[in-house]
Amino acid sequence: QVQLVESGGGLVQAGESLRLSCAASGTIFSIKNAGWYRQVPGKQRESVATITNGGTTNYADSVKGRFTISRDSTKNTVYLQMNSLKPEDTAVYYCNALIYVTNYWGRGTQVTVSS
Numbered sequence: 001q002v003q004l005v006e007s008g009g010g011l012v013q014a015g016e017s018l019r020l021s022c023a024a025s026g027t028i029f030s031i032k033n034a035g036w037y038r039q040v041p042g043k044q045r046e047s048v049a050t051i052t053n054g055g056t057t058n059y060a061d062s063v064k065g066r067f068t069i070s071r072d073s074t075k076n077t078v079y080l081q082m083n084s085l086k087p088e089d090t091a092v093y094y095c096n097a098l099i100y101v102t103n104y105w106g107r108g109t110q111v112t113v114s115s
Contacts, residue, residue: 002027002104004095009109012085016113020080022095022106027076029100034078036069038091038111045094049080062088085113 008020024031035050049069050058057069068081078095090113095106 002099002102004097004104004106006093006095006106006109009093009111011112011114014086014113014115016085017081017083018085018111020082020093020095020109020111022078022080022097024076024097024099024104027099030073031071031076031078032098032100034069034071034095034097036078036080037094037096038089039094039108040091048093051078082111085111087113087115089113 003025004022005025006020006022008018010018012018032053036048037045038048039045048060048063049067051069051071059067066084071078078097090111092108092110094108097104
């Protein structure tokens with residue numbers, strides 16, 4: 001059974017950093033395209049950062065210059081480095097990944113940024 005397991009969330013103060021990880025397990029196939037999304041209660045899930053199989057990245061305007069998405073193919077893991085965190089970054093962060101021909105979602109990790 002393929003699973004995406006996120007980790008690295010937590011409670012930090014504004015200006016601090018966190019690194020989220022998303023590890024794929026239960027598969028012999030590599031992550032192709034992947035992305036991080038976030039959602040706050042009462043709002044739609046939004047895209048934060050994406051990375052293609054070829055390494056092309058894309059970011060939401062609200063996180064450009066502060067967040068960096070990357071991947072380690074040897075570990076079948078995708079990362080989201082979040083610097084200069086702001087209270088408005090508070091949300092549940094979800095990992096999404098295309099593995100072989102199926103799109104998977106992780107269960108999410110909470111990020112809370114206090115002012």
